[in-house]
Amino acid sequence: MRENGMAEIDSLGNWMRTHDCGALRKEDAGREVVLMGWVNSRRDLGNLIFIDLRDREGITQAVFDPRVNPETHERAHVLRNEWVVALKGEVAPRLEGQENAQMPTGDIEVRATGMKILNLTETPPFQVDGAVDASETLRLKYRYLELRRPQLFQNLRKRHAIVSCIRQFLDQRGFIEVETPFLTKSTPEGARDYLVPSRVNKGMFYALPQSPQLFKQLLMMAGFDRYYQIVRCFRDEDLRADRQPEFTQVDLEMAFVNEDQVMAVFEEMVAELFPKILDRTIPRPIQRLTYRDAMERFGTDRPDLRFGMELCGVSDLADRSDFRVFKEILASGGGGKGDPSGKGRSILFEKRAG
DSSP: OEETTTEEOOOOTTOOOOSOTTOOOGGGTTOEEEEEEEEEEEEEOSSOEEEEEEETTEEEEEEEOTTTOHHHHHHGGGOOTTOEEEEEEEEEEOOTTOOOTTSTTTTEEEEEEEEEEEEOOOOOSSOTTSSSOOOHHHHHHTHHHHTTSHHHHHHHHHHHHHHHHHHHHHHTTTOEEOOOOSSBOOOOOSSBOEEEEOSSSTTOEEEEOSSSHHHHHHHHHTTOOEEEEEEEEEOBSOOBTTBOSEEEEEEEEESSOOHHHHHHHHHHHHHHHHHHHHSOOOOSSOOOOOHHHHHHHHSSSSOOTTTOOOOEEOHHHHHTSOOHHHHHHHHTTOEEEEOTTSSSSOOEEEOOOO
16 A cells, blocks of 8 residues: 555564664664664765754664665655654664764664664654744644654653652652542532533533542541642633643641641652652751731732832831821831832832731
8 A cells, every 4th residue: 555655654564663763872883783762863865865863862873874775765755744653773883083972772773674664744844843833823823743843752751750759759648549520510619610411310510629628528537547649720711821621739738736747748748749750859847937027028929029129117207198098007006118129019008917
């Protein structure tokens, strides 16, 4: 069978991959290998044809030489970017001066003795290697191509490592992971629920959970003692910079403890997570702010402490003004604070409580 009038798709047969495309090094020279992946780039020099073969672990250069296998060299002329191929060949050191220090496999190449074309593709709508960028709309339309880019793959691999580290940390401390239902009853929380109509109960709806609040309470009453879940949550509300309609959170519940013990678990988890994932050490103890302290110092319950933009008192200035509202607040024992930068938050006046 011929596809696109260009090349025949081969059966994989009894070929088995021996290495991924990021594994081979100089010490593997002379070894017979089978690699499988996508053609990342192709360079046809006439007598020699080079391709960079890519999989999720990296890129390996392969060379087709008519002196090694004329038939394989002839077939390599039709290869194009993003075709899926399997290669059989011998690992050899690159010629002196042709090494690529930017690639972990840059000291070797595979001299192809056989090739199987496993799948073809039309010309991609954008370059997967990122040499020429494309609009976000186009990249989202062809999301499966966008996900082939190393940066996106590494982001997902890092997320996998984070989740794996969290699970390992909590498992070692006696927590039990319990998966809770998505189709449930509505519970009063901070936003609207997404509703899913029930086919078997006409006029009735399920609610998608904003958090597994109801279920973790059941688990605590049942005596599970320590529960956790890396769970998807849903909130039907307008988009904000720090909020999406669906998001993932680490949900955790403990019995017979106080709030300091709960916060200590999270502090220890963060302190262990950052060095493993980002190679950064988190100083301990992590600073804690009470709600009152945060509001009095920053005017918000979620201050960004990197900037140190603390409010400063302006009661003395307001006392010299003729603005009656300020005068009345000061007379009642209240006070005022302002943003010293003159940007963002304006002057904040509070009446005396009670």
